[in-house]
């Protein structure tokens with residue numbers, strides 16, 4: 001069973017994810033991405049989808065033309081878990 005991060009673990013994890021915002025209301029972390037056009041945005045989403053399948057951990061996300069918003073939380077844990085942190089790190093590696 002995937003466990004939620006403790007508050008201390010959450011703070012520590014977010015220190016390492018400066019581009020992500022802590023969304024207490026949704027018990028999630030959130031990051032927005034802006035690309036040059038829709039094709040670039042959708043290509044990014046395709047890469048994220050493959051990572052999600054590999055990690056068996058899937059984002060809640062939205063796309064508007066060249067923008068993508070990704071929300072990560074762990075449904076099985078009822079909040080933020082290490083799987084979200086792992087997923088955020090993998091996503092950051094795509095755009096670094």
Ligand SMILES: C[C@H](O)[C@H](O)[C@H]1CNC2=NC(N)=NC(=O)C2=N1
Nearest residue numbers: 056057058059073074075076077
């Ligand atoms: C059965 C399957 O492994 C689970 O439902 C996985 C799928 N992807 C998931 N994604 C997210 N974000 N949270 C989960 O708890 C989760 N669980």
